Amino acid sequence: xxxxxxxxxxGLVLAAGVWAQGALLINGAGATFPYPIYSKxxxxxxxxHEAIQINYQSVGSGAGIKQVTEGTVDFGASDxxxxxxxxKAFQDKHGFAILHFPxxxxxxxxxYNIPGVTAALNFTPEALAGIFxxxxxxxxxxxxxGANKGxxxxxxxxxxxxxxxxxxxxxxxxxxxxxxxxxxxxxxxKGTSVNWPVxxxxxxxxGVTGLIKQTxxxxxxxxxxxxxxxxxxxxxxxxxxxxxVKADLAGVSAAASGSVKDxxxxxxxxxxxxxxxxxxxxxxxxxxxxxxxxxxxxxRDATKDFLKWMxxxxxxYAEQLSYAKLPKEVVAKEIKAIDGxx
Amino acid sequence: MATTTTVxxxxxxxxxxxxxxxxxEGDEIxxxxxxxxxxxxxxxxxxxxxxxxxxxxxPRHKFGFNFFVTRVWDPIFDQFGALPFIYGTLVTAGVAxxxxxxxxxxxxxxxAELAPARVSDTLExxxxxxxxxxxxxxxxxxxxxxxxxxREYIQPGLKNSLGFLPFFTGPAYGLxxxxxxxxxxxxxxxxxxSVSREVLLSVPRDQREAALSLGSTRWExxxxxxxxxxxxxIMGSIFLALARSLGETMAVTMVIGNTPTxxxxxxxxxxxxxxxxxxxxxxxxxxxYLQSLIELGLVxxxxxxxxxxxxxxxxxxxxxxxxxxxxx
Numbered sequence: 001x002x003x004x005x006x007x008x009x010x011g012l013v014l015a016a017g018v019w020a021q022g023a024l025l026i027n028g029a030g031a032t033f034p035y036p037i038y039s040k041x042x043x044x045x046x047x048x049h050e051a052i053q054i055n056y057q058s059v060g061s062g063a064g065i066k067q068v069t070e071g072t073v074d075f076g077a078s079d080x081x082x083x084x085x086x087x088k089a090f091q092d093k094h095g096f097a098i099l100h101f102p103x104x105x106x107x108x109x110x111x112y113n114i115p116g117v118t119a120a121l122n123f124t125p126e127a128l129a130g131i132f133x134x135x136x137x138x139x140x141x142x143x144x145x146g147a148n149k150g151x152x153x154x155x156x157x158x159x160x161x162x163x164x165x166x167x168x169x170x171x172x173x174x175x176x177x178x179x180x181x182x183x184x185x186x187x188x189x190k191g192t193s194v195n196w197p198v199x200x201x202x203x204x205x206x207g208v209t210g211l212i213k214q215t216x217x218x219x220x221x222x223x224x225x226x227x228x229x230x231x232x233x234x235x236x237x238x239x240x241x242x243x244x245v246k247a248d249l250a251g252v253s254a255a256a257s258g259s260v261k262d263x264x265x266x267x268x269x270x271x272x273x274x275x276x277x278x279x280x281x282x283x284x285x286x287x288x289x290x291x292x293x294x295x296x297x298x299x300r301d302a303t304k305d306f307l308k309w310m311x312x313x314x315x316x317y318a319e320q321l322s323y324a325k326l327p328k329e330v331v332a333k334e335i336k337a338i339d340g341x342x
Numbered sequence: 343m344a345t346t347t348t349v350x351x352x353x354x355x356x357x358x359x360x361x362x363x364x365x366x367e368g369d370e371i372x373x374x375x376x377x378x379x380x381x382x383x384x385x386x387x388x389x390x391x392x393x394x395x396x397x398x399x400x401p402r403h404k405f406g407f408n409f410f411v412t413r414v415w416d417p418i419f420d421q422f423g424a425l426p427f428i429y430g431t432l433v434t435a436g437v438a439x440x441x442x443x444x445x446x447x448x449x450x451x452x453x454a455e456l457a458p459a460r461v462s463d464t465l466e467x468x469x470x471x472x473x474x475x476x477x478x479x480x481x482x483x484x485x486x487x488x489x490x491x492x493r494e495y496i497q498p499g500l501k502n503s504l505g506f507l508p509f510f511t512g513p514a515y516g517l518x519x520x521x522x523x524x525x526x527x528x529x530x531x532x533x534x535x536s537v538s539r540e541v542l543l544s545v546p547r548d549q550r551e552a553a554l555s556l557g558s559t560r561w562e563x564x565x566x567x568x569x570x571x572x573x574x575x576i577m578g579s580i581f582l583a584l585a586r587s588l589g590e591t592m593a594v595t596m597v598i599g600n601t602p603t604x605x606x607x608x609x610x611x612x613x614x615x616x617x618x619x620x621x622x623x624x625x626x627x628x629x630x631y632l633q634s635l636i637e638l639g640l641v642x643x644x645x646x647x648x649x650x651x652x653x654x655x656x657x658x659x660x661x662x663x664x665x666x667x668x669x670x
Binding site: 059060061062063065066085086157159164165166167188189190191192193194195196199200201202203207210211214215 | 414415416417418419421485489490493513515516517595596599600601611613617620621622624625626627628632
């Protein structure tokens, strides 16, 4: 017992010592979707710069925006860009703006379970919007069958599955549906959780996947990373050039490249249904939310240095963790923006 | 501090001795400390209500009473109503009690009155174990065992036999009010058994012996004398089960389907207050959205409060009537 207590005390002393040595602590909070790569980055960066320690809590995009606005963390992270109202709230409180920095890309993919159908299905935007609006109710509906010639689809009722928890994946999915369907935009809209017209809710990617696996004739959506890591079969989606694209990292990056031309200065851009022959249409950036002014020069320099490292060396960690890398054009643009942090 | 020193003055025993000597003997210190412990319960409750009330100012002003009767929950268009969640909470708890009360009390009667002591004690060990299983485990049990059973056998079976009732209509997803109710019932049965058994065992021996000596059978003594004697305690076990059902979050979320619907059919997917808070709180952007979730917390608090109050009234009412009947 005494030994353990001694060890504990030694550990505490050691920890306090490290802390007292003046390691610069930077705190962030926000989205859960990019958490695996963020923790990898912060870890790697700390190895390179012993004196800088970046902590990140994956509490969700909403909480990330809230905390950075309240000033309880140094930076936030979100899967959906902050809206104008939220930007104004930050500006009003602090007297300067908050900046968005895209870090990596993610995507949502349609996954389904139809007994007897093993072929990968093709989905048109009309079919997806119709299914999730509750208008396309049978698997052999012309909207689905038209894009899947040669697959014999049953006349069974479609069971729609969606996320029940607020989620960046839902944001991407509904952002896409709102872009391709006027009805979706007006009746449901886009957000991390919405008022779903039909369907069952599952908690988390694993909840949605579990429901789909168990429920015959069901369809839902999960994160591309989750589908890839768990070998979940998913369908192709027709992009704005008319090609059916099965999501992969290259297709997601292509969507980002395709939208570079229209990239606004503040990087708050949706890249769903982006132009480009190989672009996967249900893709999105995820953002770090960084104040444009720091009162602490040490924190400012460290944050700027980290952001630049993330744009260069950091990106090489993306693909091994199944995230799509930022295209070069976006990186160049972001480097410029990083220099603007005061 | 001033108030706490005046309180002991009321006690006639300690009145004659000086405060110092009373302090030295420890009585006053013990009294003060335990008083503070007891008061902390009240303080925590009040703080909780205050916090929920403060935190839900926006939706309270914007929606007023409509919050309770609106069926729409739409974070995008800022429309928030609690009705489907209140409905789901009450229906799942109702189904759970409907199933758990007869089973639980029946089992408790067997264990306390009819089973050999050895069997009773062994089973009690397992029941206490069940009561301590984390709810997420019950959720997994629900997802992997109850849901497929419901979809493949129970729901089609109910539909074929009792499908003429509005409760058993619609597509069989496996998830929904009924499934959530069944999983909740499994969770609360151990509470009912455990508490009821203790209460039944504490019924004085002479009650039983008197009944037996008057010529009643063993079952008659149990059912007509022992159970009525223990009624208040058994009711207590049911209220414990009710409270647990109303507030259960994880297991319900995993099997209820998470769709805010109001439907007479128990096959329909639904949602409960605790489950929607757990699902949406972390990603709730916008003050109105967040505060509406907090108001849902307030509603759940009120619901529990009201049901508990009604339960107390029920105890009072039945114990008066019960004693009258016992004499008849």
